[in-house]
Amino acid sequence: MPLRLDTASPEFKARFTAFLGTKREVSQDVAQAVARIIDDVRARGDDALIDFSRQFDRVDLGALGIRVTDTEIDAAEKAADPAAREALAFAHERIRSHHQRQLPESGRYVDAAGVELGHRWTAVDAVGLYVPGGTAAYPSSVLMNAVPAKVAGVKRVVMVVPAPDGQINPLVLAAAKLAGVDEVYRVGGAQAVAALAYGTQTIAPVAKIVGPGNAYVAAAKRHVFGTVGIDMVAGPSEVLVIADGAQNPDWIAADLLAQAEHDTAAQSILMTDDAALADAVVYAVERQLTMLPRRDIAAASWAEFGAVIKLKSLDEAPALADRIAPEHLEIMAADAEALAERIHHAGAIFLGAHTPEAIGDYVGGSNHVLPTARSARFSSGLSVLDFMKRTSILKCGPEQLRALGPAAIALGEAEGLSAHARSVAIRLNL
Amino acid sequence: MPLRLDTASPEFKARFTAFLGTKREVSQDVAQAVARIIDDVRARGDDALIDFSRQFDRVDLGALGIRVTDTEIDAAEKAADPAAREALAFAHERIRSHHQRQLPESGRYVDAAGVELGHRWTAVDAVGLYVPGGTAAYPSSVLMNAVPAKVAGVKRVVMVVPAPDGQINPLVLAAAKLAGVDEVYRVGGAQAVAALAYGTQTIAPVAKIVGPGNAYVAAAKRHVFGTVGIDMVAGPSEVLVIADGAQNPDWIAADLLAQAEHDTAAQSILMTDDAALADAVVYAVERQLTMLPRRDIAAASWAEFGAVIKLKSLDEAPALADRIAPEHLEIMAADAEALAERIHHAGAIFLGAHTPEAIGDYVGGSNHVLPTARSARFSSGLSVLDFMKRTSILKCGPEQLRALGPAAIALGEAEGLSAHARSVAIRLNL
Structure with a gap:
């Protein structure tokens, strides 16, 4: 059975923190x-x-x-x-x-001092x-x-x-x-x-x-x-589904299982403010599991790492979601857009009941290589930028060097790097 | 004495490759x-x-x-x-x-199929x-x-x-x-x-x-x-100066020494098509060295890792510069902009005789944390993007799911991920 948590419980804070700390992979020292x-x-x-x-x-x-x-x-x-x-x-x-x-886009501009600054992207x-x-x-x-x-x-x-x-x-x-x-x-x-x-x-x-x-x-x-x-070192995959009581429990169960079938270390989490929906989803997962070719993997993932979190209100969801920083976040709720705005750490957000995560895996067009294991706190999904690099460009004329030079000389001397200072001073006849 | 290379020499190719392979840091296994x-x-x-x-x-x-x-x-x-x-x-x-x-900038758009795609940057x-x-x-x-x-x-x-x-x-x-x-x-x-x-x-x-x-x-x-x-694991710092015969050898020498004073493992390289300038710079370096507080460090760096490369023509510079992929690249030549255009791998480019690298170190405005040790081939200097991450956003309605769903189902089944396929099919009553 998946973990059942309730934000109304006095133990919630401690149990949620313990849940976040669960290790899903045996780290092999190879x-x-x-x-x-x-x-x-x-x-x-x-x-x-x-x-x-x-x-x-x-x-x-x-x-x-x-x-x-x-x-x-x-x-x-x-x-x-x-x-x-x-x-x-x-x-x-x-x-x-x-x-x-x-x-x-690459770009160049001239600042108020007449210094040209820019950057150029290349593959x-x-x-x-x-x-x-x-x-x-x-x-x-x-x-x-x-x-x-x-x-x-x-x-x-x-x-x-x-x-x-x-x-x-x-x-x-x-x-x-x-x-x-x-x-x-x-x-x-x-x-x-x-x-x-x-x-x-x-x-x-x-x-x-x-x-x-x-x-x-x-x-x-x-x-x-x-x-x-x-690129990032990928960990096991996870999904968080945030749903209100109006959602179809069978659809949610199908999405949780799509995540769980990847790997026994995968993680599927449901957050809802509706206790009846929570129960219905748990029931639907059990029923659908029997039909899946990869039922052994999905059942193990769901039993060991799955979680259903009952909220007092969906208003609690953003702060908790940010702590999970899920790779995939599905928001199936009337105010999906407003909730999404308030969540800062997620690899990808799938909005509305008709955007199952599997669409993003294959044909949505966005990238399915996403930050796992809470790394959405500091990293992004794969993009074109990962295959390019930026060269910065700086250009001064004599006038700009006169304007900027003295501060550079002062800092070079302050850092004990006299040759730095000297490379500026020699051009200013200082 | 620094290494002296000449592209006109029959041994140049082998010697330049050996030069690129020089290890500048004793890698400590800690x-x-x-x-x-x-x-x-x-x-x-x-x-x-x-x-x-x-x-x-x-x-x-x-x-x-x-x-x-x-x-x-x-x-x-x-x-x-x-x-x-x-x-x-x-x-x-x-x-x-x-x-x-x-x-x-964050952004959203609706594609021809009516699918909403977007990305959102957060800190x-x-x-x-x-x-x-x-x-x-x-x-x-x-x-x-x-x-x-x-x-x-x-x-x-x-x-x-x-x-x-x-x-x-x-x-x-x-x-x-x-x-x-x-x-x-x-x-x-x-x-x-x-x-x-x-x-x-x-x-x-x-x-x-x-x-x-x-x-x-x-x-x-x-x-x-x-x-x-x-961020990147930083290695020892380096500068490559590309100069034509019209440049001031004292200025170039000062820039090479500004790099060399950092660290005995720092590297300063000059490329020029003018043999007399090359000799004048080598002479100026020796003379200026005596005046530097950090002369011991700078002299060791210049002697062990410094290099002066005589080119038949500056036209040869871009290809060689790309192999070096220098952290800092100064171009002091009449056609600096055109040369810069042809160089793809450099952390930062400093254009013209009045942009010594030290300006970029302190007051240019661009970042001085730049890719070292040839890593400009695949990485960029530090920027605001390094402190942000991108969440991708996907939103389908029922019509879009009908349009995209069958291909997602086919791929899910082809990959043996039936629950993926099922999470789409269940919404399409398939």
Whole structure:
């Protein structure tokens, strides 16, 4: 059974705080193993990739080749289910069109002192996209990571995906082709991250690595951070549904289960001011669970991490939602917009009863790579900006240097950096 | 002597690649020591801070207090040199005014299908600013980190700064007050980062940690990344000056030395198509070095990591500059703007002979926290955006759900996520 909380209870504050502190992932300390794998790939390149792939994925890349050829990708595309391919193309166009709007503008201006200031956005040259293999291989994730990179203008988007027993999901390769991924390699794990960061004989290094992965992949990304850029280290996924009493409990239950089926560590939370709705949703979840192919995963997630929080009033929801800082927030209530305005920490907000989170996962157009595990307090979903960087520009003439110089000299001297002061003074004949 | 390279030489390609690969920092493996310090702060809170400060900073925080009081800050402000304080206020106003322009706009639109999409920017609630103690305590850095946070709307900006032997640079405290820093604590090292990330009895946790530090601080930031957000892990600083033959060698030499005086691991590079200018700059550096208080540091940096690269033509500069991806790029040449256009990877560009990099360090208005050690290939200087996050917003009505739903259902089923598909289908009576 999920946790049941009630803001009217005197224990609520303590129990809610304990709930927020619940660890949903066993943190595996794999840093040392990962450091060894990375060192080995740096030292031996392709040979290390071949050895690790034999060991972890039971595949002989020496025979099969590290790179997935265009012929293989074309064949996979043809092998993929036509209806799924069509849906993928529909999603691709919506994602591309939305992300196109995120392209930032460069700009210059002259301030009152006559100093020219500006900034210029440019794309990262080369990006690596990690795609998990096996059951967590999601073609939609390929689109969500590769499309913003391509919209940003990244020239070289490189995908790595493990091929356990030689297999790669054909729809993943079809998505890669659709999104314009430039190179695909059948390697995974920390060894793939090392190859992307440092390069091997076959894989040229990239400047930034994005995409989800297991504990080894996360530790490897953390390890190479600085040598390359990385995106957030993703944790287990979560949804918070805020609903008033007028909502359909079956719809809410379906949304909670859509989250719960991801992973036993996923988390689904309902907040409502209506006790009858809360009970109806709990009942509907139990009933719907029996129909789900992934019922074991969803049931475990719901039982262990699910929560139903009864509020005195929806007015309490924003402050509590901000403490949860959910990856996904559905607001199904008459005053959804007003409630949304008052919530500051959420990866994505889905407004109204007709916007189930799954629409955002696939075809809404916005990105489904969102900050998990309370990180919406300080980070954002993936966007075109993650594949670009900003160069600042400064330009003074002699007059501006005369106006600004004395303060720069004073600060340089105050900080004990005389050569800084001198580089200004020498131009002013001081 | 600095490295001398010539693009006309047949060995240039190999020597330039070797030059790029030069390690400027001995990477200290302090990860395990840092993990122990962090665990101890999490377990024992303030007591651990007091113990570590006694051990590392020779200061008794039990007696002195962990928090720097407003009275102490006011006293420090009064004790600071008035000319420096005035320069700091001048810098503060220029930095504030420039960063104000970086505030991003939230937005909403309705697409052709009638789907509402949007994004909303909000500030991070609480930010921790690490400020190094001792000789590397730069009041200008306090402004450069705190001002964008305050402009972003961060309610709580917390500064930590070690107090070796009880001492804190008064101008650092004056800068904190000027920038509107809300709380100051006299702790440093990995223990300060742990306190900011996890909180202690005295220090409430923050959501993001920024600011430079030594190897322990960098390792601690890497360790807590995910629990809180962090900025880039800063490496040693560098400047690349691109100059044509018409430039003043003394000015260029002064700029190269301003960079070199930072740190023996700093790097100053000149590229020019004029052999006589190259020689004149090398000569001017040697001559100016003798006058510098920090001549030992600057001389070591210049001898070990400095480089003068003679080009056949300035036309070669952009491609080489992009490979260096310098933190600071000065272009002192007749066609500075055109050259700048062709360079994609640089933290900041300083255009023309009257824009020495030191102006940008202090009073230009743009941020001096910039990507070092080639990370301008994938990251940007600090900005207001680093203290905000974006929530995406999606809203469908019944009609939009009918239009988008079937593709979402197809993809959910294709990915084996039936509950995802079902959360859409149940609303469409499918």
